[in-house]
Amino acid sequence: MAEIKKEFKAKLKNLKQYVAIASVEAKNYNRINLKILKHLTVDENIPGVYVTLNKPFETLSATFKREKIDSRMIIFIDAVTKTAGGNAEKTDKCLFIGAPDNLSDISIAMDQAVKALPSKSRFVFFDSLSTLLVYNDISTVARFIHFLTGKMRVWKVKGIIVSLRKDKDEELINELMQICDGTLNF
Numbered sequence: 001m002a003e004i005k006k007e008f009k010a011k012l013k014n015l016k017q018y019v020a021i022a023s024v025e026a027k028n029y030n031r032i033n034l035k036i037l038k039h040l041t042v043d044e045n046i047p048g049v050y051v052t053l054n055k056p057f058e059t060l061s062a063t064f065k066r067e068k069i070d071s072r073m074i075i076f077i078d079a080v081t082k083t084a085g086g087n088a089e090k091t092d093k094c095l096f097i098g099a100p101d102n103l104s105d106i107s108i109a110m111d112q113a114v115k116a117l118p119s120k121s122r123f124v125f126f127d128s129l130s131t132l133l134v135y136n137d138i139s140t141v142a143r144f145i146h147f148l149t150g151k152m153r154v155w156k157v158k159g160i161i162v163s164l165r166k167d168k169d170e171e172l173i174n175e176l177m178q179i180c181d182g183t184l185n186f
Helices: 002-012 026-043 057-066 103-116 129-135 138-155 167-179
Strands: 018-024 048-052 074-078 094-096 123-127 158-164 182-185
Touching: 002 018, 002 026, 002 182, 018 026, 018 138, 018 167, 026 048, 026 123, 026 158, 048 057, 048 103, 057 074, 074 103, 094 103, 103 138, 123 138, 129 138, 129 158, 129 167, 138 158, 138 167, 158 167
Parallel strands: 018 158, 018 182, 048 074, 048 123, 074 094, 123 158
Antiparallel strands: none
16 A cells, blocks of 8 residues: 555645546556555545446455445446446446447546535546547547546546556557646556
């Protein structure tokens, strides 16, 4: 946990609201995501929205329970389950979206979820930029992330956009660095 706190403090200087890109090595992806979420929900004790384009809600819920992350503090937006043909049973903890290429539905669901959070202090965790690039071209993703960072600022949240360190992502990350408050490197 110390590495997470140190990186947040060094790069974001204890900002109350921010938008940051978390650039993560593939081998550390799961571990770092969990540590960031623990930092936000346990250390900072704030609720948030988790947008998942990689793992179904049920899988994340089980992992969070095992890792002692209180998923009651999180509203999930799942763009995986329906795409994979899984059971998208309605729940008050998750909004199921058709697919990761449906950026309009993701945006609408995020807006609803953020507004449903009971606290003024809150976060948005977007997992991940890399997956968006599988379903959308780079210019579409760049426009969407530009739009999304603007929304995060309007919502006054702590925004984390996760990206794997890959050549394809580097081009986009370099473009997006100008609109973000920092890049967290893990």
